[in-house]
Amino acid sequence: MKRFEFIQPTSLDEALAAWEPGAAWLGGGTNLVDLMKTGAMQPVKVIDITRLPGLAEIETLAEGGVRIGALVRNSDLANDADIASRFPMVSEALLAGASGQLRNAATVGGNLMQRTRCAYFQDPQAACNRRDPGAGCDAREAGAGQAVLGWSEICIATNPSDFCVPLAALDAIVEVRGPDGAREIPMAEFHLLPGDTPERETALSPGELIVALRLPPEAEGFAANARYLKVRDRTSYAFAMTSAAAALRIENGRIAEARLALGAVAATPWRVTEAEALLAGQTPDAALFARAAEAALAGATPSGDNAWKIDLARRTAIRALEMAAAGTPAQMPALPASPFGSTAGDLAHA
Amino acid sequence: MSPSISLTLNGAKRDVALDDPRVTLLDLLRERLALPGTKKGCDRGQCGACTVLVNGRRVNSCLTLAATLDGAEITTIEGLAAGDDLHPVQAAFIENDAFQCGYCTPGQIMSAVGLIAEDRAGEDLERIREGMSGNICRCAAYHGITLAVRQATRGSAGIKKDDAA
Numbered sequence A: 001m002k003r004f005e006f007i008q009p010t011s012l013d014e015a016l017a018a019w020e021p022g023a024a025w026l027g028g029g030t031n032l033v034d035l036m037k038t039g040a041m042q043p044v045k046v047i048d049i050t051r052l053p054g055l056a057e058i059e060t061l062a063e064g065g066v067r068i069g070a071l072v073r074n075s076d077l078a079n080d081a082d083i084a085s086r087f088p089m090v091s092e093a094l095l096a097g098a099s100g101q102l103r104n105a106a107t108v109g110g111n112l113m114q115r116t117r118c119a120y121f122q123d124p125q126a127a128c129n130r131r132d133p134g135a136g137c138d139a140r141e142a143g144a145g146q147a148v149l150g151w152s153e154i155c156i157a158t159n160p161s162d163f164c165v166p167l168a169a170l171d172a173i174v175e176v177r178g179p180d181g182a183r184e185i186p187m188a189e190f191h192l193l194p195g196d197t198p199e200r201e202t203a204l205s206p207g208e209l210i211v212a213l214r215l216p217p218e219a220e221g222f223a224a225n226a227r228y229l230k231v232r233d234r235t236s237y238a239f240a241m242t243s244a245a246a247a248l249r250i251e252n253g254r255i256a257e258a259r260l261a262l263g264a265v266a267a268t269p270w271r272v273t274e275a276e277a278l279l280a281g282q283t284p285d286a287a288l289f290a291r292a293a294e295a296a297l298a299g300a301t302p303s304g305d306n307a308w309k310i311d312l313a314r315r316t317a318i319r320a321l322e323m324a325a326a327g328t329p330a331q332m333p334a335l336p337a338s339p340f341g342s343t344a345g346d347l348a349h350a
Numbered sequence B: 001m002s003p004s005i006s007l008t009l010n011g012a013k014r015d016v017a018l019d020d021p022r023v024t025l026l027d028l029l030r031e032r033l034a035l036p037g038t039k040k041g042c043d044r045g046q047c048g049a050c051t052v053l054v055n056g057r058r059v060n061s062c063l064t065l066a067a068t069l070d071g072a073e074i075t076t077i078e079g080l081a082a083g084d085d086l087h088p089v090q091a092a093f094i095e096n097d098a099f100q101c102g103y104c105t106p107g108q109i110m111s112a113v114g115l116i117a118e119d120r121a122g123e124d125l126e127r128i129r130e131g132m133s134g135n136i137c138r139c140a141a142y143h144g145i146t147l148a149v150r151q152a153t154r155g156s157a158g159i160k161k162d163d164a165a
Ligand SMILES: Cc1cc2nc3c(=O)[nH]c(=O)nc-3n(C[C@H](O)[C@H](O)[C@H](O)COP(=O)(O)OP(=O)(O)OC[C@H]3O[C@@H](n4cnc5c(N)ncnc54)[C@H](O)[C@@H]3O)c2cc1C
Pocket: A024, A025, A026, A027, A028, A029, A030, A031, A032, A033, A034, A049, A070, A074, A096, A097, A098, A099, A102, A105, A106, A107, A108, A109, A110, A111, A112, A113, A114, A115, A160, A161, A162, A163, A208, A209, A210, A211, A237, A238, A239, A240, B044, B045, B046
């Protein structure tokens, strides 16, 4: 690990003033410290933001919706009873990510900003346009789990976050503070596709800090029929191969409004409004969900030896819609977001 | 700048001068504070061998910079037993054959203590397995680990009830 200067500011103004080119904010450190060890990230200054006051609260807003401070830990957010009942797929996605230990450390802001898990990005010995613009992309030769949507010839990496998938589906808003003051960024504009500039991953400008996240009042309308589904190499403690957040507002047996976003298929969480439009006004059934999933993946193309991922993503979307239509379970499933999940525990593998 | 931190480590106050902000909590414990019970497996958050409690919550010490911990309360595997009296989770691991080589065991035990304190899995085996998934066991002692955590959870429920009475 390269040496760095370490500071621990105790006010937001002090933190913003301390920023300089090459500095990095430190939340839980579960991504930054890991990448500093491999050498993929080499900040000259590490600014620990975990002592900043007032950024670790979850507030219900008077006009509906909720505001979540950037320093709320992933486990505290997931296990908040109010979040679990009003925004169940947010809790389910968080609980499907990483491990109990990592979720205790990981912050909301850090989760939004986590870097791709592309193995060539993490390894400074490999050529990577995202880490080192113009260097080339070793994943083109060897990567298997890479993007099937929104990728470019320059970079085919995916965004690994589970949390960001329901946030995209629910139109979350990211609140930011920076040297030029405060601004808000809709989730749909927060993460960027690689194009010719894969090193630009989010809409944050240098020196800007995420201070909070808001879920709008409309997001609560889906609580009765909302699920996150994550397909992975092993049942737990593994990143998604594909995932989907599906939410339906069902009135009189018809879908009044639908939300659908896919995870691990692109460099951004992938909201599919075409599929949502197709679902609206219809009676939920298997044929409808198949058509919606078809529409969701219509633009997908393999970026290497990964055509399997298109089919898997389609089937993940169908299953997530079926699970959402069946209703949000009264209790968090023993295996959150799992295709093998049961609501009660069972002895199948005991 | 050389940050100096003060910790409560296994119940005792410790002032630690850090000459380098790169030191992780794991390396601080093992290399500088003579507490090698906490193990290094992957050093990247992928195995759980380094699990300790920070302010009562289980975390991976390999991804925690020591410099961030001024004022924190740390519990490691060395701090669990009271003299010769094993902590109930330690005793349950022995009774249930919950290890083979033992390398992952300190991390498993600290993770189980954290999980039981979180009070979310209860005695449900599927929830215990999910709750313990951040700890990999190369010897695959998972069956015994799961049963040990259930037994310790039962024991702690008993203790809580007695306290309330
Ligand atoms: C073994 C392992 C398995 C994992 N599995 C999963 C998984 O299955 N699903 C999943 O979704 N995630 C998974 N993760 C990733 C984990 O969720 C992230 O590492 C975590 O959410 C990052 O949060 P943090 O607070 O620790 O961020 P940090 O490591 O502190 O920071 C990450 C990045 O965000 C920046 N940053 C932090 N806070 C802010 C802020 N407020 N404003 C602006 N920038 C900020 C930092 O500068 C850094 O670049 C896994 C991680 C590991 C190590």
